[in-house]
Amino acid sequence: MVDAIVIPLLKIVILLNAVLVAVSYLVLLERKVIAFVQSRLGPMRVGPHGILQPIADAVKLMTKEDITPARADRWVFTAAPIMVMVPALIVFAVIPFGPEVELFGRSVPLYITDINIGLLYIVSVASLGVYGIILGGWASNSKYPLLSSLRASAQLISYEVAVTMTLVSMILMAGTLSMVGIVESQRDASLWFIFAQPVAFAIFFIGGLAETNRAPFDMPEAEQELTGGFHTEYSGMRFALFFLAEYANMIVISSVATTLFLGGYLRPFPGVEGLAFLDLIPAWSWFVLKTFVFLYVFLWIRATLPRYRYDQLMRLGWKVLIPIAIGNVVVTGVAKVLL
Amino acid sequence: MLEAYVPILIFVFVATGFAIFTLIMSGLLHPERYNKVKLEPYECGIEPETDARDRYSIRYYLVAMLFVIFDVETVFMFPWAVIMDELALFGLIEMIVFLFILVVGYVYAWRKGALEWA
Numbered sequence: 490m491v492d493a494i495v496i497p498l499l500k501i502v503i504l505l506n507a508v509l510v511a512v513s514y515l516v517l518l519e520r521k522v523i524a525f526v527q528s529r530l531g532p533m534r535v536g537p538h539g540i541l542q543p544i545a546d547a548v549k550l551m552t553k554e555d556i557t558p559a560r561a562d563r564w565v566f567t568a569a570p571i572m573v574m575v576p577a578l579i580v581f582a583v584i585p586f587g588p589e590v591e592l593f594g595r596s597v598p599l600y601i602t603d604i605n606i607g608l609l610y611i612v613s614v615a616s617l618g619v620y621g622i623i624l625g626g627w628a629s630n631s632k633y634p635l636l637s638s639l640r641a642s643a644q645l646i647s648y649e650v651a652v653t654m655t656l657v658s659m660i661l662m663a664g665t666l667s668m669v670g671i672v673e674s675q676r677d678a679s680l681w682f683i684f685a686q687p688v689a690f691a692i693f694f695i696g697g698l699a700e701t702n703r704a705p706f707d708m709p710e711a712e713q714e715l716t717g718g719f720h721t722e723y724s725g726m727r728f729a730l731f732f733l734a735e736y737a738n739m740i741v742i743s744s745v746a747t748t749l750f751l752g753g754y755l756r757p758f759p760g761v762e763g764l765a766f767l768d769l770i771p772a773w774s775w776f777v778l779k780t781f782v783f784l785y786v787f788l789w790i791r792a793t794l795p796r797y798r799y800d801q802l803m804r805l806g807w808k809v810l811i812p813i814a815i816g817n818v819v820v821t822g823v824a825k826v827l828l
Numbered sequence: 829m830l831e832a833y834v835p836i837l838i839f840v841f842v843a844t845g846f847a848i849f850t851l852i853m854s855g856l857l858h859p860e861r862y863n864k865v866k867l868e869p870y871e872c873g874i875e876p877e878t879d880a881r882d883r884y885s886i887r888y889y890l891v892a893m894l895f896v897i898f899d900v901e902t903v904f905m906f907p908w909a910v911i912m913d914e915l916a917l918f919g920l921i922e923m924i925v926f927l928f929i930l931v932v933g934y935v936y937a938w939r940k941g942a943l944e945w946a
Contacts, residue, residue: 497835631869660909726854800945
């Protein structure tokens with residue numbers, strides 16, 4: 490009973506809090522990074538260097554008037570943010586933050602669960618968010634949100650194909666779908682898979698940018714064309730749920746990329762004995778560090794690159810990334826048989 | 829094996845509970861001073877005259893259908909990739925035949941212009 494329910498529940502509550510704190514500080518980090526890129530200071534008023542800004546934002550969003558437009562479909566309008574938020578959170582269930590650790594005389598693994606179809610679970614749950622986006626745009630019954638939700642859905646599913654295809658070549662490398670198994674196979678190979686699969690990594694990263702609606706693929710929220718994107722009609726806490734989910738998805742993509750390509754919680758050069766002193770640093774901090782690097786690159790790209798045009802976006806997804814991904818699967822398969 | 833899914837079930841309940849809880853909390857806290865203009869859909873200040881749910885481009889349906897085809901084909905490859913070590917050369921040839929059929933369909937869609945957006 491304790492092992493089956495209480496410990497997972499405890500871990501879930503801790504993880505949920507950690508994710509929410511990470512998400513709110515990611516928003517602050519984004520504002521700070523973009524500000525520094527543009528020679529500004531960013532938020533400075535709330536707390537020293539603005540570090541209390543996320544708390545102020547949370548209080549503000551909690552107490553804001555929450556409007557349901559008169560023409561909107563009331564129930565779907567409320568359900569949509571929940572349908573976006575829940576998948577973005579439950580993906581974290583299979584991500585391994587570290588191996589088993591001793592805690593209060595009990596061996597506790599630093600992941601919620603390790604199912605043998607972990608990667609398939611991530612792919613399927615992450616796609617569920619599309620329902621919330623398209624229903625939110627539809628329920629608003631307003632022009633811009635509807636157009637934007639259509640665009641967002643088309644974009645998400647287009648890049649989904651290429652990203653799923655790169656996962657096939659990663660499974661070929663690891664021989665398992667379990668997320669812990671994928672990390673451990675990188676330990677066995679004493680190689681981070683980014684060095685064996687640079688092409689898959691590039692496709693995965695570009696697809697990741699597109700699937701989280703980040704610049705340079707942030708057409709669904711292009712302010713100049715569509716006011717605010719699919720959540721134009723949303724305000725208050727329902728808007729906050731969309732917003733949190735978007736940043737949670739960024740953390741999800743970064744964590745999955747870390748697990749698949751950068752060896753998850755492994756130290757750098759997992760096969761080199763001479764660097765064994767690096768094991769003194771707790772394994773989970775390697776994971777956090779690598780995920781942070783990805784998140785920083787996300788923000789850096791947003792501050793640097795202009796936005797794609799929609800037809801260019803679809804062309805890149807369907808005509809460039811998919812053929813390369815298929816070719817990569819074939820090359821990986823052939824190399825695996827020959828070597 | 830099935831007990832590995834129990835934590836996921838708990839997580840679904842906790843996450844849904846969190847989302848509903850925050851909505852209820854803010855529902856208790858936020859002011860409600862609605863008026864007719866405030867509840868209008870956003871359209872840059874102009875009163876909308878028609879329903880927003882108008883016809884839209886057929887291309888979105890096309891993309892959705894292509895997605896279903898290609899994504900299902902990709903998921904078929906997951907089990908093959910897991911046991912590739914045992915299948916070896918036989919599995920590789922099988923999968924190349926499978927991929928060849930997929931690529932024929934892909935080239936057909938490209939030639940028919942299904943992948944053109946504008």
